[in-house]
Amino acid sequence: MKNSCQNFHRFNRRQFLRIGGASLCGISMLDLLRSRGAAAARGLQPKAKHMICVWLAGGPPHIDMFDMKPNAPEDYRGEFKPIKTKVSGLEICELMPELAKIADKYTILRSVTTLNKPGDHGRAPMYWLTGNPRLPSGTAAYPMYGSVMAKFRPGPADLPSFAVLDKIDHHIGNAIATSFLGPAYAPFIFDPLQAKDDIAKMLSPQIELPAFDRDAKLLKTLDGKLRAQERLDPLIEGLDRYQQSAFDMLRSPKLRTALDISKENPKTIERYTRNDPKKTRYPSGNTRHFLMARRLIEAGVPIVHFNFGYWDWHGQNFEAGRQQIPMLDAALSSLLIDLDERGLLDSTIVLALGEMGRKPKCGTKKGAGRDHWDYAQFVLAAGGGFARGNIVGATDKLAEQVVDKFYKIESFGRTLYHLLGIDADQIVYTTNNRPVKLIAGEAPMIKEALA
Secondary structure, three states, X not given: OHHHHHHHOOOOHHHOOOOOOXXXXXXOOOOOOOOOOOOOOXXXXXXXXXXXXXXXXXXXXXXXXOOOOOOOOHHHHOOOOEEEOOOOOOEEEOOOHHHHHOHHHEEEXXXXXXXXXXXXXXXXXXXXXXXXXXXXXXXXXXXXXXXHHHHHOOOOOOOOOEEEEOOOEOOOEOHHHXXXXXXXXXOEEEOHHHOOOOHHHHHOOOOOHHHHHHHHHHHHHHHHHHHHXXXXXXXXXXXXXXXXXXXXXXXXXXXXXXXXXXXXXXXXXXXXXXXXXXXXXXXXXXXXXXXXXXXXHHHOOOEEEEEOOOOOOOOOHHHHHHHHHHHHHHHHHHHHHHHHHOOOHHHEEEEEEOOOEEOOOOOOOOOOOOOEEOOOOOEEEEOXXXXXXXXXXXXXXXXXXXXXXXXXXXXXXXXXXXXXXXOOOOEEEOXXXXXXXXXXXXXXXXXXXXX
């Protein structure tokens, strides 16, 4: 790596192709290197071709949303009331009437948790989003599901295989994007809602389209120098193989069209955004990301991930909920309906989850909040082989502990890989040539959740 970087230093630093601040000599080339692997999954036929992950960072309150306990004491059950849904036996928060109407389109998991794994804002997201107990440091850098999909079931050459809208997580940002698969399979991270007329400006103010040809020539020069090396570092090999794909995608008419939400009917945009407050009092998500995710899936992008809102309500739980939950209700219900009407839901997994739940006991004082809670939470899973109108697992009468069909996160990961047609037990090789299983721990799939 050192020798390769010494050769790079002959070039002006500003000439290095940089997207989102990534450097050719570093391992964080997240927005430069796009996945175009040629391998196919081993013998598995996918039920899902796409996946959208709506990440609810900070831990949404399960007891206030999808696991309500109206008979619990007042200092547990809180201020929100349950309403009936289209599915017998499933009641959800009164602030989600649209999701109640289409409860026959999704499964609610109430028994998959980190349990004894620390549910802090660094470890838990990495555990959930990789299927392995990955830590910010000190453990193997297991890849996100999207990176694995990019390696084994990549999308069209002119589209990213794994797109992240804005950031992966509210607390850890995009730190989880790097993995032992190397930079070639890292996500394509950008905020499409910052775009004006130029996708290049959207991705980075350092890139202008007229400079592409000049930088392409530079890359060819660098490519020649890389090939001259007797032995290439795996990270540099990733650059060598995928650098041109970055240019191709930035120039892609298909990507530009997908990102242009002005082409949407204004009534469609209004459906997704109808519960957006005129003035946000608490940190809020962007409901347009739901619409953008749908458009990217329609264009052919396999995996789309985005962080929606901030759910870490240690105080003002119910005030914040009155702002955030209706926004989720409008946008997520619109996404599921649109995918279903377009015939895409059966081939597209849609997830809505966070890293943990919230502590059921919150008190009755004004401004009461709920602390972190590792032992119970919810996952909404729809499409792509997940059953419709389904509930898996249960918690006790106070929503504190799982009492039926407990599953570890590894089971959740195995279930996702199964639906995506990827063998969770297959061996992949890290950038230092070490063999590792995609899901390291032994755990069964969540068969009760499958159609």
